[in-house]
Each structure stands twice: as structure tokens, then as C-alpha cells.
Amino acid sequence: MKKNNKTYQTARLSAIPNMASAVSKKISLFQQQHRKVVEDATAFYQQYPLDIDQLRKYKKKLNAYAQQIEIIEKYKKEHGVLPQIAGQKSPEKYLHQLYMYEQNDKKAFTLLRQQMAIAQTKRYENLDHLTDNMLDLLNNQRIFSQFLGTLVLSTPLPDEKIRCVRNEKFKPIYIAGLVVALFEQIRITHGFKNRYLVEAMSDMFADPKASFMDIEQNSLSHEEMAAYREEVLKPVAKAALLLSIGSYSPQVEDIFAGDRYRLLSQQERELLVATIKIQSTAYLKLGIGIPPQRFNTHQEKLDYTEYEKNKLEFMLSFFSDENNDNCELQRLLKIPVVYSSFMISTKPEFDYRRIYDAYDTIRKSAVNNELDQNYSQLFLAMVGRFPIGSGIYFFNPETESIEQAIVSSLYPDNPHQPICKQITRRQLKSMTQQEIIVPVANNIFFESARHKSGYDDEYFTLKYQNSFVWNANEVWEVQIPALDFWKKDGTRKVCTAPMPKANH
Structure with a gap:
């Protein structure tokens, strides 16, 4: 691959949001942009075959x-006169008509190609803008936590009719965020052997172990970050965003048979997966592809085409069958896809308590070699046992009562000890900007904590009906304003005081 020596624009990096309100606005913006990308794809699948068929007809004519x-012209050249043409009184008039028809169809052909090029450029730009806005929210752990947590907390409740439709629309954004974050962890700890990545990232970083996903401010220079985003992170994010875009094609709609969320047979499921991959690949190659541009020289065009072609082939490797060059990318993708099926479910029947099973499912799948063990370990360390945006109950020694909290940060030091925002005090709504770390001994999700809590089994049975977690979506933006929740002062307190001894 030819090494790109282009100069990158770094001004955007200075405008990345850092206040909770600014991040929320950004999330709202790219959710709108993602809807536009879906609309673009739906229109492409309907219109592109018609346009291609029309181009073929024009070419044939x-x-x-x-x-x-x-x-006719050859005959005139050889004989000095136009030939007599069957059914035509005037060969001159007939030849004039041929030239006129040819000219009109050439104009129509050129116009249609121009319209297709404009539509392709628009699709490319819409995807590019969405990716830029999404990557702004992966600039450090604090922003990323708000980004991912907001998506989860904004999902509809289990019994809401719009849940499947809305979750289906936003699941690709959730997956893409996790893919980029996991990609960064793998880059720092294990590295990649993929040819494109090796070439693109050679000499890119002053410190190859420096990460843009630090807690607050990453140590990458603006020049490093701009190059990393453009050459690596944007192609990765775009591929992740388009993984299931093929589900909006007519071929997949036929498999759904009018119900996108019905339970499919094993045969239907296999056909669905294969067809989505084919149609997603087609959209990336034909619908996005390499957008046309004007150039001053032929060499500029060749350099641009080679540069964009390398990036496109890299993105397409995410959709290809697994091989020696893309196996790392395929293993990376599988983990966020599995995790998202718990967190952003599109199943008609959904119990929110299933999200707390995601950690163990991935861990067991890694043990059984169904998922990459090293990558799974990195991923689980990032998300923790208790997903961001999930609700927990914990015993607070300060109030000597069981309080509610919502997981508010990724990357816990211990995956079993979530970083949360406490939202009740003495069981009344209350919230500060400080985060708390809830140890296993204080988290009543764990049986050992319930036994040590000072509360008897009957209390837990009556009070919690053996459900020791709660759905934070029920109070989100109703009792818990998003902007208040995401405001953090940077301090964290650990609940370490002893549990009560007396029964209640």
C-alpha cells in the first residue's frame, strides 16, 4: 500500500465537546444523522437497480x-450517396434523426450518471459526518461513558411497542462505539498484523502505547489524533456502522416476510445472515465506494484513487470471509455484536434483567473458544460485570439503608465493582456530582452481600421479589435528568464501611 503523506485538518479536534450538555447535543445530532444514513441506504436499494438498468438500456440504444x-456513413463514403433505407422515404432525414436520437440519449445517459454520482457523494458525506461526530464522543473515557450510557438509558422500556424498531435503528451506533474502543485496547496491548493497519500506523505515533481513551485528556498530539482518525478509526467505525445496513434491502425484506422481529428458523437465520452480508458489501462498494472528484492532473487522480481504494478494501475486509489477513478484525467484531444483543435487544420478548447476563455469556464463550480469549478479557475489563446505564441496589453504610445507583462509568478497576452515581439517599431521590465505587460486599446483587447486610431473607423476598437489580430506564429523564446525572466532579468514593449487624 502506498503510504499517504497528506496533511490533516486538526481544527475539529479543538471543538470536541467536554461538557455533559454539549455531549448530549452531539448524541442527539448523530442519532438524526444515523437515521439519514438508513434512509440513504433504503433509497439506494430501491433506486440503484433501476438506474443501472436504465444505463444499460441507454448503452444498448x-x-x-x-x-x-x-x-450509413461508410456506404456514403464508398458510393458518394446515402443508401436507400427500407421504410424510409428520405435517407438524409433518417440519418439526421439517428444523430438527434443519439445526442438526446447521450445527454440522458450523462445526466443519469451525474445524478448517481451526486447521490453517491451525498451518501459518502452523510456517513463521513456521522462517523466524525461519533468519534468525537470516543475521545476519552468520560465522554465515551456518557455516549454509551445515554444510548442504553434512552432505549424504550420492554413493553413499549416502538422498542424493537428504535433499538434496531440505534444498535449499529452502539456496536460501532464498542468496536472502536475495543480496537484501541487491542492496538495498545496486542497490536495488529493486518497489512493495511501495519502500513497505515507505521511511524504514526510518537508513543505507540499512548491511548486516546484516557480517563480525561489523552496524550496524543492533534496531528497524531487527526491522522489516526482519518486513516484508521474512521474506516473501522464506518465498517461497523454498515455491518447490518443490508437488512434494509428488498432481498432481506423478503426473508422477514413482513415481520422484521419474528423468530426465524435456523435455515432462515443462516440465509438472513448470508444475505445481509452480501447486501451490506454491495452498499459499501456501490453505494459508498470511492466518491468521484475533479483533479488538476492525471497523477493526482491516480494517487487519490489508490489511496481511497486501499481504505475501501480494508473496510470490505470486515465483511469478507475470515482469512489470515482479516481474522483479527473478524474476532474483534464478534464480541460487541454479541454484547449488543443483550443491551439493545430487538427481540419481541425482552426481560431487562438479561443485560446482567452479558458478562458471563462472553466470558463463557471465550473459555469455550467461541470468542477470542484475549480480546474478550480486554472487553470485559472495559464494560465490567454491570453494564453502563444499568441499575443496582447497594447497602450504604453512611445511611445504613439500601440505596439505588446507576452505573455511570466504563473501565472499572475491578469488573465486579461498578462505578456509579448514587441516586437515592435514605431511599429518597438525591444525587451529587461524585461517583461511588460499589464493592461486592455492598452490592446486593451478590448473595454474600445479602447475607451480610443485616436484613433477613423474608425482607428481600417481600421487598425485591428476588430481583436484586432494577431497570434504570424507567426513571431516566422522568425522575433522573440526563444532564444532572452526567455531571461529574472527578471524585470517586468507595463504600468500604462495615455492614450492619442487627436484623431489620
Whole structure:
């Protein structure tokens, strides 16, 4: 691959949001942009085959005109007069009509190609803008936590009719965020052997172990970050965003048979997965592809085409069958896809308590070699046992009562000890900007904590009905304003005081 020596624009990096309100606005913006990307794809699948068919018809007619004109002109050149044509009184008039028809169809052909190029450029730009806005929210752990947590907390409740439709629309954004974050962890700890990545990232970083996903401010220079985003992170994010875009094609709609969320048979499921991959690949190659541009020289065009072609082939490797060059990318993708099926479910029947099973499912799948063990370990360390945006109950020694909290940060020091915002005090709504770390001994999700809590089994049975977690979506933006929740002062307190001894 030819090394790109372009100069990158770094001004955007200075405008990345840092206040909770600014991040929320950004999330709202790219959710709108993602809807536009879906609309673009739906229109592409409907219109592109028609346009291609029309281009073929124009080509066929133009070839026929050209052949007839050539025959007539050749005859005139050889004999000095136009030939008599069956069914035509005037060969001169007929030849004039041929030229006129040819000219009109050439104009129509050129116009249609221009319209297709404009539509392709628009699709490319819409995806590019969405990716830029999404990557702004992966600039450090604090922003990323708000980004991912807001998506989860904004999902509809289990019994809401719009849940499947809305979750289906936003699941690709959730997956893409996790893919980029996991990609960064793998880059720092294990590295990649993929040819494109090796070439693109050679000499890119002053410190190859420096991460843009630090807690607050990453140590990458603006020049490093701009190059990393453009050459690596944007192609990765775009591929992740388009993984299931093929589900909006007519071929997949036929498999759904009018119900996108019905339970499929194993045979239907296999056909669905294969068809989505084919159609997603087609959209990336034909719908996005390499957008046309104007150039001053032929060499500029060649350099641009080679540069964009390398990036496109890299993105397409995410959709290809697994091989020696893309196996790392395929293993990376599988983990966020599995995790998202718990967190952003599109199943008609959904119990929110299933999200707390995601950690163990990935861990067991890694043990069984169904998922990459090293990558899974990195991923689980990032998300923790208790997903961001999930609700927990914990015993607070300060109030000597069981309080509610919502997981508010990723990257816990211990995956079993979530970083949370406490939202009740003495079981009344209350919230500060400080985060708390809840140890296993204080988290009543764990049986050992319940036994040590000072509360008897009957209390837990009556009070919690054996459900020791809660759905934070029920109070989100109703009792818990998003902007208040995401405001953090940077301090964290650990609940370490002893549990009560007396029964209640």
C-alpha cells in the first residue's frame, strides 16, 4: 500500500465537546444523522437497480445508433450517396434523426450518471459526518461513558411497542462505539498484523502505547489524533456502522416476510445472515465506494484513487470471509455484536434483567473458544460485570439503608465493582456530582452481600421479589435528568464501611 503523506485538518479536534450538555447535543445530532444514513441506504436499494438498468438500456440504444450511423456513413463514403433505407422515404432525414436520437440519449445517459454520482457523494458525506461526530464522543473515557450510557438509558422500556424498531435503528451506533474502543485496547496491548493497519500506523505515533481513551485528556498530539482518525478509526467505525445496513434491502425484506422481529428458523437465520452480508458489501462498494472528484492532473487522480481504494478494501475486509489477513478484525467484531444483543435487544420478548447476563455469556464463550480469549478479557475489563446505564441496589453504610445507583462509568478497576452515581439517599431521590465505587460486599446483587447486610431473607423476598437489580430506564429523564446525572466532579468514593449487624 502506498503510504499517504497528506496533511490533516486538526481544527475539529479543538471543538470536541467536554461538557455533559454539549455531549448530549452531539448524541442527539448523530442519532438524526444515523437515521439519514438508513434512509440513504433504503433509497439506494430501491433506486440503484433501476438506474443501472436504465444505463444499460441507454448503452444498448447508443450502440445501435452508432452501428447504424457507421454503416450509413461508410456506404456514403464508398458510393458518394446515402443508401436507400427500407421504410424510409428520405435517407438524409433518417440519418439526421439517428444523430438527434443519439445526442438526446447521450445527454440522458450523462445526466443519469451525474445524478448517481451526486447521490453517491451525498451518501459518502452523510456517513463521513456521522462517523466524525461519533468519534468525537470516543475521545476519552468520560465522554465515551456518557455516549454509551445515554444510548442504553434512552432505549424504550420492554413493553413499549416502538422498542424493537428504535433499538434496531440505534444498535449499529452502539456496536460501532464498542468496536472502536475495543480496537484501541487491542492496538495498545496486542497490536495488529493486518497489512493495511501495519502500513497505515507505521511511524504514526510518537508513543505507540499512548491511548486516546484516557480517563480525561489523552496524550496524543492533534496531528497524531487527526491522522489516526482519518486513516484508521474512521474506516473501522464506518465498517461497523454498515455491518447490518443490508437488512434494509428488498432481498432481506423478503426473508422477514413482513415481520422484521419474528423468530426465524435456523435455515432462515443462516440465509438472513448470508444475505445481509452480501447486501451490506454491495452498499459499501456501490453505494459508498470511492466518491468521484475533479483533479488538476492525471497523477493526482491516480494517487487519490489508490489511496481511497486501499481504505475501501480494508473496510470490505470486515465483511469478507475470515482469512489470515482479516481474522483479527473478524474476532474483534464478534464480541460487541454479541454484547449488543443483550443491551439493545430487538427481540419481541425482552426481560431487562438479561443485560446482567452479558458478562458471563462472553466470558463463557471465550473459555469455550467461541470468542477470542484475549480480546474478550480486554472487553470485559472495559464494560465490567454491570453494564453502563444499568441499575443496582447497594447497602450504604453512611445511611445504613439500601440505596439505588446507576452505573455511570466504563473501565472499572475491578469488573465486579461498578462505578456509579448514587441516586437515592435514605431511599429518597438525591444525587451529587461524585461517583461511588460499589464493592461486592455492598452490592446486593451478590448473595454474600445479602447475607451480610443485616436484613433477613423474608425482607428481600417481600421487598425485591428476588430481583436484586432494577431497570434504570424507567426513571431516566422522568425522575433522573440526563444532564444532572452526567455531571461529574472527578471524585470517586468507595463504600468500604462495615455492614450492619442487627436484623431489620
